[in-house]
Amino acid sequence: MDRFPQKERLILAYKLISPFIHRTPVLTCSSIEAMIPAQLFFKCDNFQKGGSYKIRGATNAVLSLEEEHKRAGVATHSSGNFAQALSIAADTAGIIPYIIMPGNAPPVKIQAVRSYGGRVILSESTLKSREQTLHKTIAKHGSTFVHPSNDMDVIIGQATMAMELIDEVEQLDYIVCPIGGGGIGAGTCLACLHFSPGTKVIGAEPMNADDAYWSVKKGSIQPSVNPDTIADGLRTQLGNINFPIIKELIQEIIRVEEDQIIAAMRLVWERMKIIIEPSSAVSLAAVLFNKDQFENKRIGLIITGGNVSLDHLPFD
């Protein structure tokens, strides 16, 4: 256990970031519970600042910077939730956030990042161009790079989501968590390790982007090759900092099909009247379509976010 961050570091992170984040609600829904049947506890970071859990890790990374590094700002490349999250977190702390975004990102996303104080620097859409632009930005301003998921401060920040869930709901048999880049997955594992060792962490992943499933199976990080899933937050692959945590602590990774993700998302929208993004629905899909395993258990579901484009919905 010594190779993992200690309990005290997680407690410290929670104290550090809690003035700047929402303590999000844990919701229940008896009609969905009856379908398993099981007790389901939805930890709803779709209601978090910026619309996703990403603000947790971003805030912890920003506030953990040493004073002499704060002046030069932080930088990342992201066109998704982390771009917004780092902008909000850095702007709140009076630190300049440089956000590298591909020029073909939706204008509404670029605008959103700017509205939160992010200094957007456009690159070509290739990974190579994005990384080159990032390196140039860091060289120019001396900024600190904050990776969206493969950074220990970010991982520990994301752990606070499961810490809040565990604090509110006792004796969970499982926490089911979507696995994308590995930040929230590793954070959830650390939270259970230290605060609820009897709770098993189960990863949930789209069948069409199952690099984490194969990484755990083969014992080494597998690339995410041509991921083709509506769960756009889960297309990325694991990193060398979060993978050892996931590999050792996760119980298993359950894969779900695209139509199962959409069905689970629709169910939550219709029955719970809350908006969750497809990446969040993957958690519920893993439970809904593997009922035998979860029958009569107490299950926490990590609902990662609610940022969905209403112009492009999968319902028909």
Added chain:
Amino acid sequence: MDRFPQKERLILAYKLISPFIHRTPVLTCSSIEAMIPAQLFFKCDNFQKGGSYKIRGATNAVLSLEEEHKRAGVATHSSGNFAQALSIAADTAGIIPYIIMPGNAPPVKIQAVRSYGGRVILSESTLKSREQTLHKTIAKHGSTFVHPSNDMDVIIGQATMAMELIDEVEQLDYIVCPIGGGGIGAGTCLACLHFSPGTKVIGAEPMNADDAYWSVKKGSIQPSVNPDTIADGLRTQLGNINFPIIKELIQEIIRVEEDQIIAAMRLVWERMKIIIEPSSAVSLAAVLFNKDQFENKRIGLIITGGNVSLDHLPFD
């Protein structure tokens, strides 16, 4: 004031129904507040049982029946939220709910009413056929007719929504409430009269279904002629029991355009990550598009429900 139901009757109704309904949350959203600017308190009955506030009035009506009438059941005609609400309320109390629905109602709605225990009786889609079928049903079973909005027990049940809001949020300058058939409108007026007389009640109505606006202006109930609005819960007209309450106690009725309703609904979905139906969005639209009147005020918004067909959304 003597001509209105007394305070004690509202308190009794709340005690009677509260074991059978949810106490719904009051939510806030700083980014929407900043647009006015004002303090906004969203009373969210989209999270109520059956997905709307209608269960409040239905439950009060059912539980207020005298014992000898309970055996013969209750009856109503509705293809909307009240059909579901009365089915749930009656079924919970062990009373048979007969629900007259037009044969061309969406099968999913008929199925939903049946799943809640409602005995569905199909009629032609004309008002005449629906009323005839209702009368036949009442004659056959001796059931008690419960009108969706023009029934004093129903109105007093709906009043509990604003009672909860007032109990949780002090010193509201306004409560803005959608006006359709007049049940929730009259109930909200009664709640403020007795529990927060300093709070002004403002009605919100689609310009394309503004019968209540004209009824209040002319001092007599005006029919709802060819209402053409996305806010399908607000197409009905006032009744002789709720109109005198609304006429005397409401501050004013603000009318909004269809595109304003859709913009307000979209804003709530995108920023608050909750699903509200168009009829609920009318409350926010009235405030958003009349900022001068509401600037820096404390405003309660009656969010009536969240029953939306995801197959037919107005966003594009």
